[in-house]
Amino acid sequence: QVQLVESGGGLVQAGGSLRLSCAASGRTLSMYTMGWFRQAPGKEREIVAAINWSGGSTYLADSVKGRFTISRDNAKNTVYLQMNSLKPEDTAAYYCAADFTRAIRPSRVIGEYDYWGEGTQVTVSS
Numbered sequence: 001q002v003q004l005v006e007s008g009g010g011l012v013q014a015g016g017s018l019r020l021s022c023a024a025s026g027r028t029l030s031m032y033t034m035g036w037f038r039q040a041p042g043k044e045r046e047i048v049a050a051i052n053w054s055g056g057s058t059y060l061a062d063s064v065k066g067r068f069t070i071s072r073d074n075a076k077n078t079v080y081l082q083m084n085s086l087k088p089e090d091t092a093a094y095y096c097a098a099d100f101t102r103a104i105r106p107s108r109v110i111g112e113y114d115y116w117g118e119g120t121q122v123t124v125s126s
Contacts, residue, residue: 002026002115004096009120012086016124020081022096022117030054030074033099033106035113036081038092038122048094049081050106057105064090086124093119 008020022034035050049070050059058070069082079096097113099106107113 004117006120022079029077034079040092
């Protein structure tokens with residue numbers, strides 16, 4: 001089992017940047033595909049980005065391509081989401097999740113993820 005704790009959220013003006021971190025404990029992160037998801041009030045949770053166990057394959061949702069970057073440091077058991085050029089529509093609670101697989105391509109399916117953090121709030125003001 002793995003425990004996940006997100007950090008780095010906050011309030012930022014449109015056009016600004018934030019870096020979210022997801023620290024894992026309990027098991028080595030190198031056994032997991034990792035994903036970042038977000039959920040805005042009244043909306044379904046959606047995938048933002050995902051990265052395979054080695055960092056060699058990533059996925060970014062169309063809405064964040066060119067603005068967000070996902071990366072990982074397995075030695076630090078941490079996954080990151082660098083968010084640049086933030087927009088008000090990026091406002092949401094952001095969650096990291098772990099999928100116990102060493103598949104080459106990271107899954108985009110919420111149901112594939114086994115463990116979830118509590119989330120961190122990102123608010124982008126216009």
